[in-house]
Amino acid sequence: MRLATLALIAATLSACTQVQQAVDDTARQGAKGVVTETLATRFPQVPKELITPFTDCIIDNSSALEIRDFARAAIVGVDEQTVTTVRTVLARPETAQCLQSRALSSGII
Numbered sequence: 001m002r003l004a005t006l007a008l009i010a011a012t013l014s015a016c017t018q019v020q021q022a023v024d025d026t027a028r029q030g031a032k033g034v035v036t037e038t039l040a041t042r043f044p045q046v047p048k049e050l051i052t053p054f055t056d057c058i059i060d061n062s063s064a065l066e067i068r069d070f071a072r073a074a075i076v077g078v079d080e081q082t083v084t085t086v087r088t089v090l091a092r093p094e095t096a097q098c099l100q101s102r103a104l105s106s107g108i109i
Contacts, residue, residue, distance in 0.1 A: 038083060058086060
């Protein structure tokens with residue numbers, strides 16, 4: 001009986017993990033579109049060729065709450081809060097390292 005209960009709990013947790021991953025992936029996809037738009041329209045100093053790699057760096061270094069803010073902007077539109085969130089993520093050392101690496105590997109810099 002205990003073994004069956006433990007197996008049921010493990011299966012339920014596994015399903016929850018899969019659903020959570022699907023939700024996270026969907027939010028990240030929506031967030032990528034917002035970050036791409038924000039970089040293209042509000043950060044003219046970013047070379048066009050680097051917008052996609054920079055978007056990946058920003059998404060990869062964003063917290064769950066920041067991803068949620070980006071996903072919200074996908075529905076209501078990019079605003080100053082979106083720009084501020086992008087700037088906050090860009091200011092992180094990990095993001096700067098990622099940006100530098102992507103810029104160097106692209107051959108632009």
